[in-house]
Amino acid sequence: MSRVNWLCGGSTLAMAAVACLTAGVSSASAQATGTSADAAPVTEVIVTGSFIRGVKTSALPVAVISAEDIQKQGSPTTLELLKALPISNGVLGDTNQFDARAQGSEGSGSVNLRGLGAQRTLVLLNGRRLAINPLAEAGSGIVDTNIIPAAAIGRIEVLKDGAAATYGSDAIAGVVNFITKKNQQGLEVSGDYKYVNKSDGDYNFSATYGWTGDRANLLLSAGYQHRSTLAAKDRSFINQPFLNSPEGGYSAAGNPSSFVNLSNGQIFRDPQCATLGGFAGFSGAVPVCYFQFTQFDNLVEKQDRVQLYGELNVDITDKTKFHAEALYAHTDVPEYATSPSYALLSTPTAEAEPSAAFTGRYFVPGTNPGLIDFIAKNPSFAGIGVTGAFVVAARPYALGGNPLFGNRGSVGSRSYDAFRVSAGFNGELVHGINYDTALTYSQESGIRTGYDTLVNRFELALRGLGGPNCNVAANTPGANNCLYFNPFSTAVASNAITGQTNPQFNPAVANSAALTQWFFQKSSTKQTSRLFVADAVFNGGLGINLPGGEVKWALGGQYRRTYFLSSYSALGNALVTPCVNTPDFGVTTCSGSTRNGPFAFLGVGTPADVTNDVIAGFGELSLPITSKLQGSFAARYEDYGGAVGSTFNPKGSLRFQATDWLALRGSVGSTFRGPPDTALVNNSVTSLQSILGVFRAVDIFGNPNLKPETATTYNFGLIFSKWGFHATLDYYRFDFGNPIVAEPVSGIVNAVFPNGAALPNNCATPSYAALVSRFTFNGACGPATITRLRTQVVNGAAVQTDGIDFDADYRIPDFFNGSLTLGTNLTYVIEYKVGATSVEGITVSPAFDAAGTLNYQTTVVPIPKFKGDFYAEYTRGPHNLRVTAHYIDSYTDQRTTPFIATPNTNNTVISNGKTIDSNLTVDLAYRVFLPWKTTLTASIINIADQDPSFARLDLNYDPFTGNPLGREFKIGVSKKF
Secondary structure (H helix, E strand, O other): OOOOOOOOOOOOOOOOOOOOOOOOOOHHHHHHHOOOHHHOOOOOOOOOOOOOOOOOOOOOOEEEEEHHHHHHOOOOOHHHHHHHOOOEOOOOOOOOOOOOOOOOOOOOOOOOEOOOOHHHEEEEEOOEEOOOOOOHHHOOOOOOHHHOOHHHEEEEEEEOOOOHHHHOOOOOOEEEEEEEOOOOOEEEEEEEEEEEOOOOOEEEEEEEEEEEOOOEEEEEEEEEEEEOOEEHHHOOOOOOOOOOOOOOOEEOOEOOOEEEEOOOOEEEEOOOOOOOOOEOOOOOOOOOOEEEHHHHOEEEOOEEEEEEEEEEEEEEEOOEEEEEEEEEEEEEEEEEEOOOOOOOOOOOOOOOOOOOOOOOOEEEOOOOHHHHHHHHHOHHHOOHHHHOEEEEOEOOOOOOOEHHHOOEOOEEEEEEEEEEEEEEEEEEOOOOOEEEEEEEEEEEEEEEEEEEEEHHHHHHHHOOOEOOOOOHHHOOOOOOOOEOOOOOHHHOOEOOOOOOEOOOOOHHHOOOHHHHHHHEEEEEEEEEEEEEEEEEEEEEEEEEEEOOEEEEEEEEEEEEEEEEEEEEOHHHEOOOOOOOOOOOOOOOOOOOOOOOOOEOOOOOEOOEEEEEEEEEEEEEEEEOOOOOEEEEEEEEEEEOOOOOOEEEEEEEEEEEEOOOOEEEEEEEEEEEEOOOHHHHOOOEEEEEEEEOOEEEEEEEEOOOOOOOEEEEEEEEEEEEEEOOEEEEEEEEEEEEEOOEEEOOHHHHHHHHOOOOOOOOOOOOOHHHHHHHOOEEEOOOOOHHHEEEEEEEEEEOOOEEEEEEEEEEEEEEEEEOOEEEEEEEEEEEEEEEEEOOEEEOOEEEEOOEEOOOEOOOOOOOOOEOOEEEEEEEEEEEOOEEEEEEEEEEOOEEOOOOHHHOOOEOOOOOEOOOOOEEOOEEEEEEEEEEEEOOOEEEEEEEEOOOOOOOOEOOOOOOEOOOOOOOOOOEEEEEEEEEO
16 A cells, blocks of 8 residues: 555545545645645545544544555555555455355455454445445355446545444444545546466456536546456466375365275275376375365456446535436456366265165266276276275366366356445535435345256266166166266376376266266356445534534434345255255155255255344534544444344544644544344355365354344554654554354364364264264264264354554655655554354364464454555656565464374375465556656566465465465556546
8 A cells, every 4th residue: 555644534425525635644645746735725624434524633543545546556456455455354355265254255355454354344435335245255244345436436545443433333343435536527548457477467448537517527437357367277386296285275085086895895096096196195094086176276267347437416506415426337257167076975865876775875886887997997896896886085077177167177157246326415504504415225246156966866877877868767777868977087088287198098988078967067146235325414513612623513314224135046945955855856855954955065045035224323523622632422323123132332532732743542432233134044055164174065054143243442543743754653452242253163173073083083972962963974973974064153252352553654855856755554463362162062262362373264364463565656757666565474374183293105294384474575666647648557566476475275375365476567558638
């Protein structure tokens, strides 16, 4: 971030904002104009954090990032800008399909102040709310920042303090307010291209048109943004050997897979595992074939995005103004790449395998041509042909790719459509009383598709009864249009990624795309969130004068109605297809109590249609106690109705101008967040999470008994401005209670299986019975038989976090015939304490400090203790050159299991990755104003081509924190007419 300023106060609700021009407040603007901010005239200051007009300074820490600042940095995208903020951790936007907190949200973005959760940062456009992203964390309340009309944005304001007293629910960690350009005159067109190695590059085009008349102004903008695919296989740091990083995208459930020889009960591994590029595992362990599924994935999915925006402001009279704005955004992710197929976790029923001895197992009979061919090529396994074999640690397709998708990974899609319209009147009533009213409606719809194996159809295919034209009732395996599926390596021609060939491949027993299409089916989900808001705010002077001036006030009310709708295709709908044997056999009463649907891995969902109403009233006072001491007080009442109830949140702040160059500030307040509508419904979503080294299905259920989240926030700081040096230093603290979170997967697993795959475990411990019941096993309780885990959204353990923010810049106005500015912006997290978590009466997660740790499969995102930007910027005439260094401190992988000293086949120990190393990248950006109102920008991002720090995760780095793209080159041109 180029010039972060924490000094502003006021309100953007009126939308006619003037950006922080008070002393020491917007030195960014001073850089742009070459004048001192101290000399800039102030007519009205309306900045995020207050509803009172005309308050020149505030005690609240507000950062202002102007369009000028963004351009000087080489015009990073909204995602790049927000991810780089030192005060933000755990940002969604980059592909991160292996973390439940990011799954399903590919193509969208977020901002996560303080790492408290993106749903706890309120995102506004021109001071007003937006509907949430319905796909992100199952509609938990995250706003999709990728729908923001980037071409129309004039500045971004970041309030880094709890703001429920002003804005209500969702502002626990703070507010990010995107404010559109004001008073543009004429047309401006822009375009840029970014080169990314092994990618076709990213490019953006935009046009904005502004018109300003005597009593009206208009702003129109259109933007198109494209990101090209970047495959994971094209980054060497991701493709680590198994012995370097067993967690680096490897699964024991593969193809070639393993089998149980029913003639002698022995388990064997398909002997072509290593030939086709798999890893044969450790000596003495269960013989499985590990395959690296991440080689089929993408680091960047192809994305195409369109954003349209229009805004009209009309002075109807001298005291009455009309404002209207409309936004439409569409994002398309046409090919979301994932594994060729998922692991076979659910098992067939008696309809697909009627033999009582084989029911519940994937059985390959001796008549399967693939088995016959396999035995012919591997005579030592001849005994299998007598009774057949069970398929274990398997999936239909792995190393050889999926023929349904051209022998590559499976492909799904994501798409989003967002629409928003807001209109209202503002102006002056009587006797200096101002008003601001508006109606705002917004919505976003998201569609997610994916493919998985229909359990019973796959078993039928193993028995030779597969295919759409097979008469199963006639029981003629391999005849009369009935097809066999060959699960052995003889069906695999080569490794789809490396090209390694299989000498035992036999095209006569290869599997066809037609058969695959019959059992490998698509499931889709459509979810829509809608939001209607009615706002009314009144403000003015109280007529009471204190030594520092007149007391000012604001009063207002707000009505919000939220809607959430979800629908599923037939195979993904729990009301239509609840059981494994519902397709083909029509069974709707599932064995056991779980309705997991027909797929081997993916679960099903129940359609939802949820609405909620919130009524709020709020007030604020600005108290100029003396000329040097200013105070403010705000309070808000919100009523959610029903079991959630109501809340009252006050907040007070003070600012003391000790000297001309030093000011002190502080604020204390309470914040509140009601449970999201979707979390109150006893429905479930299925996430894909690693459990003891194998990805399993984790079903996350809602909870109608949730309580609201609450927090008390504190901020104390100082502001220094003298000799061209401006600095702010702030201490913050959040005491956060009842956070709404999903129960921690790693904690539950470790409680039942404290030694990982080794004995002893708590399967038979009576006090753990309820916790063990959360698991679904394919057989007896054990780490190797886990198929699913059931978790719930709950009010989690209390959180207490505090830290320090520091921002400084020093400007030398006469430096080699130009000006030089040196600056820094950093955040240091002192602690992030999370209380103990219990599930079913068992402590599954002791209290811990999340600061400086990875926090994998906990309720917290990764929290490096220190993040900072350091920059030097030189301006001379039309030229501007900026060098920025981004630093992320090292942090620790707090897990135990991955670092247990287990000797491998080479008698060494896999222990690297406990510390995720610090990371330093340097960017260079150049801007020049050319003739004919043309501006050229050029930048090199990550000059040294620094890889992200290694972490024992599926992609071998932390996608929430690191950047996998390497060195990038970007050039852009804009032209004004």
